[in-house]
Amino acid sequence: MNQPNYYSSQGFDRLDRYRDDPEWLQAMLNAENSRLLPVWRNKHLVNRQQRPISFPGNRDAGLLALDGELVLLGSDPDGIVWLALDISHLEQPTEHLPARPEQRFEDLRVVGPLLDHRSGALLAHARAMTYWHRQHRFCGACGNPTKSTRSGHMRVCSNPACGRSHHPRTDPAVIMLVHDGDYCLLGRQPSWPPGMHSTLAGFVEPGESLEDAVAREVSEEAGIRVTEIRYHSSQPWPFPSSIMLGFYARAASTAIQVDGLELESAGWFHRDQLLNSPENEQFHLPRRDSISWRLIETWMHGEHCD
Structure with a gap:
């Protein structure tokens, strides 16, 4: 393969070794090299050129107060740590985000072919993970609510008598x-x-x-x-x-x-x-x-x- 297919994440470190370290995650949220990617109902925030918009965690920490689902995606070859923030529960999401000219949420099926491979892979990863979270809010074994763990890479049943772990599937x-x-x-x-x-x-x-x-x-x-x-x-x-x-x-x-x-x-x-x-x-x-x-x-x- 001389060239990877679109949406494949070659060279991307998924940082599995840090997923169980909440102190590390909190430090990353306040670090200069962290970026938050908002996701709203399977759509991504883009500008007028249909390029993805992200926010630095250390300067836009107010985004974390929106009570969205946070998922650690990993780090790119430049050392930037990326996190997805699902704000699908908001009815008017752009009203809660730092103002950007003509920003809007757009489906990856529309903007994907226009993106470079790295950006496309990042948005595809964020879309897949946030979709999985929304589809597994309740335990498939007992029906009780689940909660996110491992920096967004596992959900655990809240029922102590069950406690089943649920992992992302493709x-x-x-x-x-x-x-x-x-x-x-x-x-x-x-x-x-x-x-x-x-x-x-x-x-x-x-x-x-x-x-x-x-x-x-x-x-x-x-x-x-x-x-x-x-x-x-x-x-x-x-x-x-x-x-x-x-x-x-x-x-x-x-x-x-x-x-x-x-x-x-x-x-x-x-x-x-x-x-x-x-x-x-x-x-x-x-x-x-x-x-x-x-x-x-x-x-x-x-x-x-x-």
């Missing part, structure tokens, strides 16, 4: 480009933007290997049998909480039978057709920050498939 999903000579298989879901075509994908089921999941999903969605399943790369995909596991697979059959559930259509597309894609509402390839685009782009240029 859902594994396979995503695959099926190819046959100079053709590849692309499909589209009815919920996608007009004209968008992409690779096939699906969640891994219990008791299933990744290779089995690739073969099953392609067969279920398009009626195609595959062979020579090969791993390419992975991508964190916090929409809401997946890890996308990218594969190539060679077609062992070519007759398409769309399931009509996951896909509304599918077809074989020639390499030259994709290289000259019109990128309009009649036909266009997936967003450039996705691993599906990475798989297609690599295949279009004849790399890592054979």
Whole structure:
């Protein structure tokens, strides 16, 4: 891999060794090299250029009085310690933040493709962790409230008779480009933007290997049998909480039978057709920050498939 996929956090230290040290965390909140990232209902604070806005903990400590969920994210290669602060409980969040020109909360799906890789990875991490906290406020075993521990990396049931620990989870999903000579298989879901075509994908089921999941999903969605399943790369995909596991697979059959559930259509597309894609509402390839685009782009240029 000459270049990491979008939202992957290469070179980022998650600081696990400090998560159980509240004194260290408090010191970081008051340190010059700490930054707070506000998150509101899965959205991030950005400026008019759609760049992320963060706040220095030592000068904007008033943010911590907003009673938000605090999560230690880690430190970047420059030594900056990053923390996410979820303020989703506020109805008008910008009224409680230090004033910035034209600041607003925006979805990562909108601004992600415009960000550099480091910023994208940081916001994806913050989004995934704050989403997990909001989804696990109650114990799945006994139903009592849970409380955050380990600097936001664990929740513990408040019921002493239960006391179960809950840890962040990510859902594994396979995503695959099926190819046959100079053709590849692309499909589209009815919920996608007009004209968008992409690779096939699906969640891994219990008791299933990744290779089995690739073969099953392609067969279920398009009626195609595959062979020579090969791993390419992975991508964190916090929409809401997946890890996308990218594969190539060679077609062992070519007759398409769309399931009509996951896909509304599918077809074989020639390499030259994709290289000259019109990128309009009649036909266009997936967003450039996705691993599906990475798989297609690599295949279009004849790399890592054979």
